[in-house]
Structure formats: C-alpha cells, structure tokens
Amino acid sequence: MSLEERDLKYVWHPCSQMKDYEDMPPIPIERGKGVYLYDIYGKEYIDIVSSWWCNLLGHCNPVITESIKNQLDKLEHVIFANFTHEGAVTLCEELVQVLPKGLTKFNFSDNGSAAVECALKMAFQYHYQTGKPEKIRFMYLSDGYHGETMGALSVGAMDLYAKIYKPMLMDTIQIEAPDCYRCPHGKNRKTCQCQCFIKAEKMFEEYAKETAGIIVEPLLQGSAGMRIYPPLYLKKLRSLCDEYDVLLIADEIATGFGRTGKMFACDHAEITPDLMCLSKGLTGGYMPMSLTVTTEKIYHAFYADYNEGKAFMHSHTYSGNPLGCSAALGVLKVLKEENILQIAQKNADYLSKRMNEEFGNHKNVGEIRSIGLIHAMELVEDKGSKKPFDSGLRVGYQVYKEALKDGLILRPLGNVLYFNPPLTITPQELDKAIGIAKKAMDTCLTLIEKN
Structure with a gap:
C-alpha cells in the first residue's frame, strides 16, 4: 500500500473536502530546504505560501x-x-x-x-x-x-x-x-x-x-x-x-x-x-x-x-x-x-516590479496588492467592472492544481492568488515562481474562456 493510500485510510486533513482527495491525493513530502519542499519521488515544490504562512526563514534553517x-x-x-x-x-x-x-x-x-x-x-x-x-x-x-x-x-x-x-x-x-x-x-x-x-x-x-x-x-x-x-x-x-x-x-x-x-x-x-x-x-x-x-x-x-x-x-x-x-x-x-528585514525589503521591491511586469495588464487580474513581501492578485471576470468570477468555477483552485504540476504551491484564497514566501527567498526563486504561476493562470483562464 502506498503512503498516499495509507494516509487516506486514516488521516482527516484540515480545511479539506476529503472527497476531493479521490482525484487529488495528498502529496507525500519527505524533506525541505530553503524555499523548496521535496516529495518522496524526488519532485521539488516552491513553498511560496510558507506552509500556511509560518515558515519565516526557509525550511531546515541551520541556526534554528x-x-x-x-x-x-x-x-x-x-x-x-x-x-x-x-x-x-x-x-x-x-x-x-x-x-x-x-x-x-x-x-x-x-x-x-x-x-x-x-x-x-x-x-x-x-x-x-x-x-x-x-x-x-x-x-x-x-x-x-x-x-x-x-x-x-x-x-x-x-x-x-x-x-x-x-x-x-x-x-x-x-x-x-x-x-x-x-x-x-x-x-x-x-x-x-x-x-x-x-x-x-x-x-x-x-x-x-x-x-x-x-x-x-x-x-x-x-x-x-x-x-x-x-x-x-x-x-x-x-x-x-x-x-x-x-x-x-x-x-x-x-x-x-x-x-x-x-x-x-x-x-x-x-x-x-x-x-x-x-x-x-x-x-x-x-x-x-x-x-x-x-x-x-x-x-x-x-x-x-x-x-x-x-x-x-x-x-x-x-x-x-x-x-x-x-x-x-x-x-x-x-x-x-543576518539583516533579514533589509533582504526581505529588496525582495519585496523586486517582486512588486516583476509581478506588475507580468500581470499588471492582464485582463483578468483586477488588482495586484502588496505589503512587505506579501503580494496578492485578485482574479476577476472583468477588470473594468471588477466583476468576480462565478464561485462555481473555482478559478483559484484550478490554477492551484495546474501550478502544482510544475512544482509551485499557491494555495489560493478563493480567486485570490498570493505569494507569501519565506523572507529569505531569492530573486531567482521568485522569477521561477512567477513563471510557473503565469503559465498555470494562462492555461486555466484560456480553458474557462473556451468553455
């Protein structure tokens, strides 16, 4: 029996509709380092949500x-x-x-x-x-x-x-x-x-x-x-x-x-x-x-x-x-x-610049908002009227699933996608996360538009 099957036999996960796990079983994580998590199959994931916002300085920080x-x-x-x-x-x-x-x-x-x-x-x-x-x-x-x-x-x-x-x-x-x-x-x-x-x-x-x-x-x-x-x-x-x-x-x-x-x-x-x-x-x-x-x-x-x-x-x-x-x-x-707040501020400035470059003119990004290194994009059906997507579409969840395929953990808040990474993330890691998020978002929004 696989680890995923053993998990589903016993574990009741938080904030979850467990029936969803039939199509999307739990991802078994083996180790972490910095901004990355690694599953038992060797696949890496960028933990851009800091594991529910608590991982402040990266996984397995040597000092802590x-x-x-x-x-x-x-x-x-x-x-x-x-x-x-x-x-x-x-x-x-x-x-x-x-x-x-x-x-x-x-x-x-x-x-x-x-x-x-x-x-x-x-x-x-x-x-x-x-x-x-x-x-x-x-x-x-x-x-x-x-x-x-x-x-x-x-x-x-x-x-x-x-x-x-x-x-x-x-x-x-x-x-x-x-x-x-x-x-x-x-x-x-x-x-x-x-x-x-x-x-x-x-x-x-x-x-x-x-x-x-x-x-x-x-x-x-x-x-x-x-x-x-x-x-x-x-x-x-x-x-x-x-x-x-x-x-x-x-x-x-x-x-x-x-x-x-x-x-x-x-x-x-x-x-x-x-x-x-x-x-x-x-x-x-x-x-x-x-x-x-x-x-x-x-x-x-x-x-x-x-x-x-x-x-x-x-x-x-x-x-x-x-x-x-x-x-x-x-x-x-x-x-x-380690002057982490100063490093985080530089990362925040860089992330603001890059997100506005990649998403600022997107027709379905109603607003990009930020405070410190926390950045969020609200996805809307119509940018001009700020009309939200129909809740039944679960747009944010669709983007989340798509991004996981390429190793990015987005964990949306409704139709709000956010970056709340460890303060120690690097500009290169932010670029990689932005690229995966953009690809996932474009894929899902194109499918929704076609349907």
Whole structure:
C-alpha cells in the first residue's frame, strides 16, 4: 500500500473536502530546504505560501535547527506553573526589545487560536476586575479571521469557517471592514483619509459601553484574500479605543516578524495595542507556540493575593515549552544577525516590479496588492467592472492544481492568488515562481474562456 493510500485510510486533513482527495491525493513530502519542499519521488515544490504562512526563514534553517538541538539535550518540557527556564525568560527579554513600546507581559500558549482565546478572556476579566462588568462583548471587522476555536470563530466573519457553528458562538458586534479594492467612496488606499472609518465610529457610539475589546488583523486581512488597508485606519482605531475605554487586540499571528516589511504591522501605524497575539513566524514554522502579550496596566488588574480570586486561570499543558522557546530564539537570532528585514525589503521591491511586469495588464487580474513581501492578485471576470468570477468555477483552485504540476504551491484564497514566501527567498526563486504561476493562470483562464 502506498503512503498516499495509507494516509487516506486514516488521516482527516484540515480545511479539506476529503472527497476531493479521490482525484487529488495528498502529496507525500519527505524533506525541505530553503524555499523548496521535496516529495518522496524526488519532485521539488516552491513553498511560496510558507506552509500556511509560518515558515519565516526557509525550511531546515541551520541556526534554528541548531538552537533546538542544543535545547533537546537539556530539557524538553516542564510544567510552567510555578516553574520557569532560561529559554522562556530570555525570549521575553529579547521580544521586549522589538515589540511596540509598552508590551511587556507574556502569556504562553501553543497555537494562534489559543492566543486569541487568551486575549479575549484577558480583556473580559480585566474590565470585570476594574469595575466595568457591563463590558462583556467584542467587536471585530467583517471578513476577519482569528482562528477556529469557539471564541476565535465568534470574532471572525468568514462564513466558510463559522456559519454552521453560529448557534454555539458568542454574541459579538461586526464592523464593516475597509475594502480598498472596491472602495465605496472611490478612494485610493495610499492617499485616502479612511472615509470608511465612519462605520467604526458609529458602532462605537452605539455599542462601546458594553464592549470589552475589538480584535483586528492589523493592515492585512489574510484569509479574506490578503485585503490590505491603510495604517491611518489603525491609528484612528487606537484613538477611538482610548476614547471609549475599549481594549485594542492586534492579531499579529500572520503579520508579525517582518511579513509586512516592518517587524510588526502595528509599527506601520506607530501604535501599541493593549494586547497582541503572536504565533506562526514566532518559531519559524518549527514548533507550535504562541504568545499573548500585554501591558503592565492590564497585568496589574490581575495582581493580588490568590484568595481574592483575581488570578488568570487560563493555561495550556505546553505553555512555555523549552523547544518552542529555543526555536523562537533561533528566529530572532537570524533576523538580527543576518539583516533579514533589509533582504526581505529588496525582495519585496523586486517582486512588486516583476509581478506588475507580468500581470499588471492582464485582463483578468483586477488588482495586484502588496505589503512587505506579501503580494496578492485578485482574479476577476472583468477588470473594468471588477466583476468576480462565478464561485462555481473555482478559478483559484484550478490554477492551484495546474501550478502544482510544475512544482509551485499557491494555495489560493478563493480567486485570490498570493505569494507569501519565506523572507529569505531569492530573486531567482521568485522569477521561477512567477513563471510557473503565469503559465498555470494562462492555461486555466484560456480553458474557462473556451468553455
């Protein structure tokens, strides 16, 4: 029995309709190096999506690998309640140096959704313990995505993930998000004054008294199709939260650690959120770990004698895992010592130039948008009217399958194709990926046009 057959006998893959695997069985990967993955048959694939956006510095990065190996011989795990270890403390000390000013207290979890759950619970309990028990609800932006546990789904707006579970979810408040490609005000994201922010102002006027916090993906709504909005929106939101005593939660799980061209997306707006959620690039894709980082002010609302009942009774078995901490320390070492953000910016400039050359005038590419090294193309039926393709055509999925034949992993978001590669990718590797993507796109769109 082949590895693929053995897989399908037992494994239920995430975010998949398993019946599709009858025609497209799982690809068995044996090893990885840099931007490439290699299957058991020797075929190579360019991992242009960083294995769900977490592979920050390439597969099998020698510095991160060595950091984990060194830790493995000393301590694999220890309960994190009333115990600590060098790796966790050092990681906090290192992160304080690069995080937005004022974020100084770290709560460890083991995945992005858990970090979001932690932030929501922390915000709720903070208000309760500071004399505002009426603040029990949360706001979020439409088309937002924050994970797939129940709290995270409650502050997400992607029906693909959340719709069926709505009877189980919290009562939350949705704010219409910026849509800069199809801006209802006819503005440009690079020059506008965020006229759309009036939607947020109206919702705060109506609901802020009962709102504990608002959670946003700063500047980049990833699962919505890499939708990018201006830093000014985030700056305005920070001021609005201050005015109404609503905590600002920045979900930097996908945007942190240089993905957007700065260390954190919040840095573009020069703001500090009240809580920040980190994962994915935190460990370079090596180990499952996440952090919920907050301020001294919030931390001290929980600081009391145990019998006062103010402790934050939230934990995960693998909180503060030493191997995860060693991976994260390896990531920070590479970012600092190898000038990765500067290299990534050069790659980003090159990728913008090449994508505009190859796709800028394509009749079915409605918009090419980018922030840092993240670039996305929205495929549309008609460029002038921005009319989307019929959802039944699954254009993005067709391009994905075609590109796989030539060794490129695109993993579309609907009809949005995106590049979110390791920051260490080279211009030559970007050229190769662009060539495969263009060929796959032209093949699929030609077939659709004929039919």
